[in-house]
Amino acid sequence: MDTHELVRRFATLTTAHLADACVRAGVPVRCAPAPMLPLFPGARVSGRALPARHVGSVDIFLEAYEQAEPGDVLVVDNGGRTDEACVGDLAALEAQLAGVQGVVIWGLHRDTADLRAIGLPLFSQGSLATGPLRLDPRPADALTAARVGDWTVTTADLVLGDEDGVLFAPAERAGELLALAEGIRDTERQQAERIRAGVSLRAQVGFDGYLAARRDNPALTFREHLRAVGGAIEE
Incomplete structure (x- = not known):
């Protein structure tokens, strides 16, 4: 499924619909940790995962952008650290220029006011003023796999995010999961309408x-x- 079709169909769905669809399809429900929320209300992302394991330098993001496809979502593995921010305004601006449609961080961001002005959908576990004060060895899979909470995310996964958080799903099952989610959405809407009517x-x-x-x-x-x-x- 191409990115435009994914974005179009997810626009009428929520991550809750997709999570329920995963249950119905027997697909593991891979939600990012609960504190990972959008920087601003109404932010949404839906695209192929672009993994990057942060080790203390912004160059890992620049290298990820070199292989990005339009509509990708940067998934940053910073180990859930709360002692440093790893993405700021320049990394977000460069992501936007590279065609990346959003950023998901298992960790923290900074430059909050600037990021809001940029408008690129960003999901993180919060903010902190300081950037990294370290430079660790880079693992061999730094650009092919990112850990987010309990889950490992690769380019074979989709990233779906809204105000309920972030969900990861296998790209190869996108059509099936979206169809199930649309059915669940329609049933729930009908149920809600009937409740409002007194049933x-x-x-x-x-x-x-x-x-x-x-x-x-x-x-x-x-x-x-x-x-x-x-x-x-x-x-």
Whole structure:
């Protein structure tokens, strides 16, 4: 799937829809750590991951930009460090010039006011005034894999971000996951409209029937019941 199609379809979805789609498809739900949020309200990204493992110098980002494709999302692995910022205004401006559509940092940023003025979607775990005061050895996979929380992200992954955070998904399953997410979105919208019209969610999903069935079969889960009736509240 090309970047334009991905961006177009994700524009009507949320990361929550995609996370639920992953559950339904049996794909691991790979969310970035909860503190990783957008720098400004409404920021969204959806594109191929462009990994970069930061070791103390901005040159790793410049080298990543050399191989960037339009619409890529820079994924910076700074080990979740909270003692230094690793991306500032110049790195963001250069990313923008290289066609990178956003930056995701497992770590901190700085130059907040300038970054907001630049407007490039940026997700991080917060900000700090100081940049790195170190220069560590560069690993062999510094431009092919980035660690973000519990997950390793490569160029075979997509990055999807909004105000609920950042999710990583296998690019090869993009079509399937987007289709599932669109179905979940449509079902949830219909359910929400019916609630506003006075039809409770309990009535829509036959909750009394679920409770009765669970009395006969204590092992029955609500998720199994929802799948049977076409509900979408949990996935």
